[in-house]
Structures are given as C-alpha cells and as structure tokens.
Amino acid sequence: MLKQTSMLTALLLTLGAISPSHAQTPEERGLEIATAAKQRDSGWEHMTADMEMILRNRAGKESTRKITNRQLEVQGDGDKSLSLFLEPGDVAGTAMLTFSHGLDPDDQWLYLPSIKRVKRISSKNKSGPFMGSEFAFEDLGSREIEKFTYKLVGEEACGDGYECYVLEQYPQYEDSGYTKQVAWIDKEHYRNIKVDYYDRKDSLLKTLEFMDYQEYAGGYWRADRFEMTNHQTGKSTTLNWHDYDFETDLDEGDFNENALKRLF
C-alpha cells in the first residue's frame, strides 16, 4: 500500500513538474503541496519526545504541564500515539492511547492510575481544549491528507526568511471547530511555519507559529517550539519539545492496553 501510494505520488509529482503549471487549478496545486509535505514526513516509523506546555492567560499568568509522547507511524491509516501526563501532580500517571483513523472517528482510551482503570472515551470532542490549553484536540492529531481539502492561495515570504506557499485547508472530518485553516509552508522542506485558524463564524481565532526547527535522523524536521495565540481571548500556549528520538525500538506491542497501564 505504501509503495503504491509513494509511486503514485512520485508519478503525480513528476507529472506536475513536467506539465505546464497553468493546467492546474489552485485546488490541485494545494493537494500537490500537501501531498509532498506528507511524503517528506513519511517513513519515520516511530518516535518519542517530551513536551512542556505553558499556558498563559490574558494577564500573563502561567501554568505548566509536562507530557511524554510516543508515536507509531501506521501506513494506510492514522498514526498511533501514547501520551503520559507527568505534571501537574494531580494528573501524574494519567495516560492516553489514540489510534487515529483519518476521516473516521479515532479510537481513544484513557488510563486513570488512582483506580487503575482504562476507559474507552469518545473522540468526538475534536474542537475541545487539550488540558485547558489553546490547543484543541484536533490541532494535535495525526496529520492525514484526506482530513482536508486544499487550495493554494499565494506564495510569499514568511517566518524567519522562508519562501512559503500559502495554503487554505478545509476540514473534511466531522466536529471540527474550524471553517478553514491557512497554512504557510516553506518551499524548501515543506514544513509548517505558521497556521491561522478560523472559527465556525469564519473569524480569525488562533495563530500557531512553529519555531526553531531541527533536523533529526532520517531527514525529519521538528520544531522545538510551538506558539499558539488566541486572538479572541488573549490567551496563549507554548509547547517546548525536548529529546526527540526517531531511533527507538518501539513497535505495535508498545501501543496497547497493557502498555498504557505500565507507562508510569
């Protein structure tokens, strides 16, 4: 499946490169760019990373959460992920297992360490805030091409001197809190540099900026810092990422109920 997809993508990209560009609609160009971005970020197989989340209210008062993450790339479906909450202390040991499925609802389980209970939970809450932050669950989910339709609306400089594509992305999955996202993607490495989120009334709600990109083993780029600003409430959230590791020995067996219970 992977090979077929990559060959098809390669073929499409080649065709795109050799066919005259005026033959393509902005939608086709958008899909092509999104596909190329996904292509560049495929094949990492598994990874771990630690995340520090700093929540800031309008007055600038901060509170911090710490989460350690592991992810498994799944070909032909959404990725699997396990998140273990370390701070604040009242949620230490709580863990979440997610099998994402593109347009279909994700499968999600929550582990409550105080009573050692694993609960399957509804994944319908896509637009709800993640741990009281400015990130919604859908902002942190597995990135799959079919979750959006795309439209290239421009090309301009962005971020720290990057040359960027400007892409409109329309959510195709149910229960999104957005009418659209506008993403700035750098032309050299196809990395997200900035995303504007528009709420259901189509007003600008949030901006996410990706900072301090590093290249990891296998040529995968990850930003060390995410800055999410809510323009409507004045609140913001920073994610600081540490200890990215793409050379783990994780496999399917590290993403099940037993693994969820023994994480901490």
Place this chain on the structure above:
Amino acid sequence: MRRVAALVALLASAPALALDTGLTVELEARHTIGDPDDPSKIDSDPGIGVEAEFRHRFNDGDSQFNFTPFGRWSSRDEARRHADIRELYLLHVENEWEFLAGASRVFWGKAESNHLVDIVNQTDALEGFDGEDKLGQPMLRVSRSFDSSTATLFVLPGFREREFLDQEDPLALPFPVDNDPLYESSDGNDHVDAALRFSGYRGFLDYGLSWFHGTSRDPDYVPGANGEMRPFYPLIDQFGIDLQLTMEAWLWKLETIRRTFDEEDRDYTAAVGGFEYTIFGLADGAFDLGLLAEYNYDSRDDRGQVALQDDLFLATRFGFTDIASSELLAGVFYDLEDDSRSFRVEGNRRVFGDARLSLELQLFTNVAPGNIAYHLRDSDFIRLALEWFF
C-alpha cells in the same frame, strides 16, 4: 514480613538503583450532616492520608519494580488508623508477554454506578464510601497481548480480609463485627484463588470476559459471641461479561455476572447497564455535560440484602475546560421497589497550581424501612479533601 525484608535486601544490592518517587499527602475532613438518634456516633472526623510510590525501571525498561505503601490516620474512628501495601511488585515484559509477581491492584469493568465484574481485590472499606478503594492483592499474573486483545491469568495466594469501621462511625454496619472470620474453604485464608480475563476491542466495541474461582471478597455475616456478627467468606465461581459501545458521543455500557456457590440455591445473576451521553463545548466551550443513566438488576431480588437490586442511577457530569480541570458528578440512586433515594455528588478541582481539592456529598434522602441502607438514613455526610503531590 520476612519476604519483604528479603526483597528490600535484594533491591538494595542492585547496582545504580535509581528510584522514581512520588508522594501524595491528603488532609480530609468528613462531617455528618444528618441528625443521628444515637449520640455516640462520631459527627466529625478529620484525618490525614499518605501514599508514597517508589518506582524503578531496569533491563532497558523491560522490568519494573513498584512499591506503594499507604497509610491513614483518623482523629476519631480508630479503625481508620490503618496502613496497606497497595503495590509491591516486580513486572517484566518480554515481547507480547507481561509477567507480574507481588501485590497489586486490578480494575475490571465498564459501568459507573456499580462495579459487578471487578473482583480481584478486596474493597478497602475503611476508605471511600463508593468502594473504589482497594487493598493490594498478592498475585502472580501472566498476560499476553494480541493485536487487539489481551489474555491474562491470575494466581491469587493470600486472601485479604475486609476491615470494618468502628461502631461509632456513622457509616459502620448496623451491627458490631467480630473480625475473626470464618471460611468455607478448609484452607481458610490460605486458599489459592485463580482468575482469567480476556479483553479487547473491535471497532466501536470494547469487551471483557472474566472468570474467578475462589474465596468471595464479599462476606456473609453469621451470629457470633456477645451479639456480634462474624464475617463468613464462601467459596464462589464468578463468570462476568463487560461491554461498551463507543458511538460518537454515546457510550453504551453493560456488565453482567453469574455467581455460583456450593449451595446451588444461593446462585445469582446480576447486571448493570446504561449509557453516558456527552454534549461537548457548552457555554461557548466552557464545559462538557455528560448525562448518565444506568439500571441495576440482581436476581436475589431482596432489597434488604442487596443494595442495587432494582435501582436506577441518574446523573449529570460537568467537565469544565478551565485551567483547574474542575469536574462535578451529581447523581441519584433510586430504588424502584421501595422508592428509597440517595443523592451523591463528587467534585474536584486543581488548586494552588498542582494540588487537588475534592468534595464528596452523600445524602440518604429517603430510605425505606427494610432497605439495606436503612441504618444509614441519618448518616448524610460531606467530605472535603485537599491533596498535595510531591
């Protein structure tokens, strides 16, 4: 005790022992807001609970050691001055296999109002009124994971007796207990129990099948000396099924058990089933509202013997999306046979950055004579607890 000493010696000799530690300190105060006829009942009972956790990972993370002692000191109810080893185990993972030896806690089941299927651990009856606190159970556990399921075998040596509140405690049983229990098994509390569980998921279905053979965790009471009652622990077999369908915002839940005894006329079936429906992002995303309804059935059909035999549980759950992660669950248990009603509220929120404030309110609004909870009719209480995590 000797075994513990040997284990500690073994661990102390392990090179480069790096322990992860956690400590929870809880200040609690329970106050009776009912008006008991009996003036000897304790009306207010402040106390402190401490749980420490020592964790160590070795063998590249494939092996784990965990030691979680717990202790409670209560100012009035002396029975609640107690300690327990919640966890003391070695765990090892070998590919899809997981092995555990030691004391641990296990939760089985899906429902909210009643945990019928959950049977491995003895309830810590000196702790929460809801019965969700459990004593550490000695066990050998072998588990194998498959693609979307897990099979687990338990060997359970060393029975844990239930402990009982002082008679002066408003939540105590309506009779004095002589805690020198009787056992149906000729091996007494040395009977080795066994359990099997197979659980997994398929699409929107989560399922569990379980079987237990051994000494019941729930005692019967037989007359003893001096007007006291003695706990009697029968031998049982219990087969259980627990199911959950997760369909968008709906969770449909069912648990059912068949418990069999040596005396066949004591065999019974019980079930709890219902739903939880959540409306996400109300009041501009300020909170999620859950609506819960569960029905409890028990074939013994005896409201004087069984708490939830023909009872409806209706509740609302508020999950606030604020920085304090406030939660509130308010529900009513309604006995359809005798109209007895009790209200229960559980809430908590984060305070001082990373401490937790919890509230528990239990009101026995209307308990009919002959109901198993009749002796609690004046035992309404409120409990506040503040926990710090280090």
